[in-house]
Amino acid sequence: MQEKTVIARSLNTLRKTLESDRFKGRSIGFVPTMGALHDGHLSLVDLAQADTEISVVSIFVNPTQFAPGEDLDAYPRTEAADIARLEGAGVDVIYIPKHDDMYPSGSLTDVSVAGMSDLLDGVHRPHFFYGVATVVARLFIHVRPDVAVFGEKDYQQLQIIRRMVRDLGFQIDIIGGPTVRDPDGLAQSSRNAYLTIDERKLANTISTALHRVAKRLEVGANVSDALTEAKDSIRKAGFEKIDYVSAVDSATLQDLGDGPIDQGYEGRLLAAAWMGKTRLIDNIGFVRKR
Ligand code: AMP
Numbered sequence: 001m002q003e004k005t006v007i008a009r010s011l012n013t014l015r016k017t018l019e020s021d022r023f024k025g026r027s028i029g030f031v032p033t034m035g036a037l038h039d040g041h042l043s044l045v046d047l048a049q050a051d052t053e054i055s056v057v058s059i060f061v062n063p064t065q066f067a068p069g070e071d072l073d074a075y076p077r078t079e080a081a082d083i084a085r086l087e088g089a090g091v092d093v094i095y096i097p098k099h100d101d102m103y104p105s106g107s108l109t110d111v112s113v114a115g116m117s118d119l120l121d122g123v124h125r126p127h128f129f130y131g132v133a134t135v136v137a138r139l140f141i142h143v144r145p146d147v148a149v150f151g152e153k154d155y156q157q158l159q160i161i162r163r164m165v166r167d168l169g170f171q172i173d174i175i176g177g178p179t180v181r182d183p184d185g186l187a188q189s190s191r192n193a194y195l196t197i198d199e200r201k202l203a204n205t206i207s208t209a210l211h212r213v214a215k216r217l218e219v220g221a222n223v224s225d226a227l228t229e230a231k232d233s234i235r236k237a238g239f240e241k242i243d244y245v246s247a248v249d250s251a252t253l254q255d256l257g258d259g260p261i262d263q264g265y266e267g268r269l270l271a272a273a274w275m276g277k278t279r280l281i282d283n284i285g286f287v288r289k290r
Pocket of ligand 1: 180
């Protein structure tokens with residue numbers, strides 16, 4: 001019989017739980033989230049469970065990754081439903097830390113993965129990846145996982161976490177989980193709940209445009225031509241503002257310039273755009289054919 005999920009609502013309880021006879025000495029797979037869980041999150045839980053003996057999922061809406069005026073207060077919070085889904089998935093421990101567990105009062109220490117945090121999304125949300133790296137580093141220290149799983153949906157975040165783990169010497173394997181999409185191609189996201197019915201019908205245009213551009217780059221199109229075409233179709237679908245559509249190196253996130261891509265090269269296309277009040281992001285990998 002599956003054992004009961006433990007809900008740890010403080011760092012102290014989490015530590016006691018992980019030190020208890022039930023869990024001590026077993027490998028830990030960790031999935032950090034901000035809640036409002038959907039199938040994308042649950043796919044990461046599956047990956048964590050496949051690789052380790054104990055699964056830990058955290059739910060914490062991290063204030064340091066929101067700027068004043070962003071949607072911190074409006075961010076969807078569905079804790080009871082989240083807990084039920086995680087219990088149903090057989091998660092061993094749900095960590096719902098208190099604010100003071102994550103940020104003890106007077107806390108001064110930040111983690112910054114400079115150089116990768118000021119590109120792409122970082123240009124438009126300058127605080128964002130500093131908040132993410134800081135909270136993920138703290139969560140890693142609390143949970144001490146062997147494996148942590150992050151979604152490719154937030155590709156820049158995934159690469160920044162990989163770099164932080166390497167730079168700081170965390171002994172954690174980082175696994176990237178493929179983006180889970182609705183049937184029309186829209187990447188699942190907690191923020192999709194903000195879309196009106198009419199906006200939702202058009203929201204998959206980013207994914208369609210990125211898939212089309214990827215195919216063109218794979219057969220040698222100029223990056224600048226392909227990106228211009230993608231921006232035009234995203235704009236025509238009703239996205240009022242495009243923050244960026246970029247082709248970058250899949251590991252370093254450095255821009256690939258305007259021309260055709262070298263044969264065999266692995267790149268990543270990333271985009272962010274506004275549909276009404278909702279900011280959507282998406283990305284896709286491509287390899288230039290030989
Ligand atoms: P969030 O709760 O939005 O902070 O996301 C928690 C984790 O779920 C992050 O690693 C995200 O990249 C991942 N995630 C979010 N949406 C998806 C998706 N559609 N497919 C796969 N992973 C996702």
